[in-house]
Amino acid sequence: MESYVVIGAGQAGGRAVEAMRASGFEGRIDLIGAEPHLPYERPPLSKELLTEDAPFELMHDDAWYAEKDISVHLGAPVTSIDRSTKRVTVGESQILAYDKLLLTTGGFVRKLTIDGAGLKGVEYLRTIEESRAIGSMLAEGARIVVVGGGFIGLEIAASARKRGCQVTVLEAADRLMGRALPPEIGQAYEALHRGKGVDVRLNTAIERIEGTGSVEAVVTAAGDRIAADGVVVGIGIDPDTALAEAAGLEIANGIVVDEFCRTSDPAIYAAGDATDHPNPFAGRRLRLESWQNAQNQAIAAANNMCDVETPFSEVPWFWSDQFDVNLQMCGAPENWDRIVTRGDIAACDGLLFQMQGDAIVGAIGLGRPRDMRFIKRMMGSGKTATDEQLADESVGFRDLMR
Numbered sequence: 545m546e547s548y549v550v551i552g553a554g555q556a557g558g559r560a561v562e563a564m565r566a567s568g569f570e571g572r573i574d575l576i577g578a579e580p581h582l583p584y585e586r587p588p589l590s591k592e593l594l595t596e597d598a599p600f601e602l603m604h605d606d607a608w609y610a611e612k613d614i615s616v617h618l619g620a621p622v623t624s625i626d627r628s629t630k631r632v633t634v635g636e637s638q639i640l641a642y643d644k645l646l647l648t649t650g651g652f653v654r655k656l657t658i659d660g661a662g663l664k665g666v667e668y669l670r671t672i673e674e675s676r677a678i679g680s681m682l683a684e685g686a687r688i689v690v691v692g693g694g695f696i697g698l699e700i701a702a703s704a705r706k707r708g709c710q711v712t713v714l715e716a717a718d719r720l721m722g723r724a725l726p727p728e729i730g731q732a733y734e735a736l737h738r739g740k741g742v743d744v745r746l747n748t749a750i751e752r753i754e755g756t757g758s759v760e761a762v763v764t765a766a767g768d769r770i771a772a773d774g775v776v777v778g779i780g781i782d783p784d785t786a787l788a789e790a791a792g793l794e795i796a797n798g799i800v801v802d803e804f805c806r807t808s809d810p811a812i813y814a815a816g817d818a819t820d821h822p823n824p825f826a827g828r829r830l831r832l833e834s835w836q837n838a839q840n841q842a843i844a845a846a847n848n849m850c851d852v853e854t855p856f857s858e859v860p861w862f863w864s865d866q867f868d869v870n871l872q873m874c875g876a877p878e879n880w881d882r883i884v885t886r887g888d889i890a891a892c893d894g895l896l897f898q899m900q901g902d903a904i905v906g907a908i909g910l911g912r913p914r915d916m917r918f919i920k921r922m923m924g925s926g927k928t929a930t931d932e933q934l935a936d937e938s939v940g941f942r943d944l945m946r
């Protein structure tokens with residue numbers, strides 16, 4: 545009987561072991577995670593868990609893993625992979641053998657290195673413990689400075705405003721969410737956040753954080769001093785490639801895998817935020833940080849490990865909830881020759897299409913989750929429509945799908 549080892553008990557690792565059993569694999573499965581928890585999904589950490597009394601939910605409980613005969617090792621970082629003997633070392637000394645190995649090591653947050661970055665009250669968000677620490681700072685009237693105007697920073701800003709905090713967002717670039725989205729969307733979100741009372745400051749780098757023991761203020765490069773009871777930093781993540789790199793696997797913008805989620809070693813697969821993988825819809829290699837990618841690439845990897853050949857090929861899809869606006873984006877285009885809009889983007893109620901020739905290469909919906917379901921399917925099946933149809937509110941996407 546073969547043995548499969550999965551390193552990383554996050555969303556991708558959790559979905560992978562589920563898929564291994566679903567595809568009929570009866571051998572040994574070891575799921576190893578550095579965090580002390582069974583796998584859980586992270587999107588609620590910046591949303592419901594900060595604003596509501598929502599319970600922290602695991603993907604499955606202990607009984608499920610026992611029933612599926614999956615050995616779970618928690619609070620147990622893997623420290624090395626020996627590819628020649630096909631063994632991994634857990635912690636100091638525990639050795640586990642594998643026939644096939646899956647890396648779902650995800651990513652870790654980038655940290656500030658400026659003066660004051662180590663003060664109490666300077667927080668980052670990736671884990672449930674960090675979400676709880678941020679939640680405990682969000683008292684009514686608390687002055688919260690969010691560093692970084694990307695998705696995570698803005699979701700935290702929206703949650704903090706909902707809790708009655710005074711919120712300032714500092715973004716070094718000249719627009720919000722500029723890494724992933726066109727300027728029209730950033731402008732709409734600037735207006736949304738300002739309208740809800742967030743003090744959004746663009747082109748604002750930070751110089752240092754001040755305080756005695758705990759944070760008291762953030763000082764910008766321009767010399768402004770913003771009083772703060774708490775600082776939350778959301779300046780992106782880096783893929784966790786350390787183990788893969790030390791094991792001599794090919795690394796580029798993450799762990800390099802092919803469409804079957806195989807790394808440069810045929811016995812080792814990888815999935816989730818940590819991978820640099822080919823995407824046929826984008827026509828290039830991507831590293832995605834999204835729930836959909838973590839789930840479905842992990843399922844594809846597990847199927848391939850179980851000899852059910854499954855190329856991973858999906859239109860990239862991502863969502864973000866800020867205040868009462870649901871944002872969804874499909875595709876990850878680098879280039880487009882024109883933009884077509886429907887509805888009122890500036891009022892966060894509309895659709896924006898990135899067009900290249902006849903093709904829809906990207907779509908962003910603000911407050912349009914139902915339309916985005918059909919648009920994602922259209923893009924996946926290569927269906928398109930004229931600019932006039934896309935712009936016309938009276939033309940339904942279900943009809944365009946037909």
Ligand SMILES: Cc1cc2nc3c(=O)[nH]c(=O)nc-3n(C[C@H](O)[C@H](O)[C@H](O)COP(=O)(O)OP(=O)(O)OC[C@H]3O[C@@H](n4cnc5c(N)ncnc54)[C@H](O)[C@@H]3O)c2cc1C
Pocket residue numbers: 551552553554555556557576577578579585586587588589590620621622623648649650651669670671696784787815816817818832833834835836838861862863864865
């Ligand atoms: C606050 C927050 C909100 C989000 N909201 C959204 C959203 O609204 N929409 C969306 O599409 N996406 C969202 N995402 C992104 C989504 O959650 C991630 O893309 C997804 O969690 C990636 O899953 P993963 O399993 O690849 O990585 P991770 O979830 O990072 O899991 C990797 C795991 O591997 C473990 N690990 C690493 N190295 C080792 C080692 N050597 N030994 C053992 N274990 C190891 C880590 O401790 C971690 O538990 C959000 C992310 C965050 C943090």
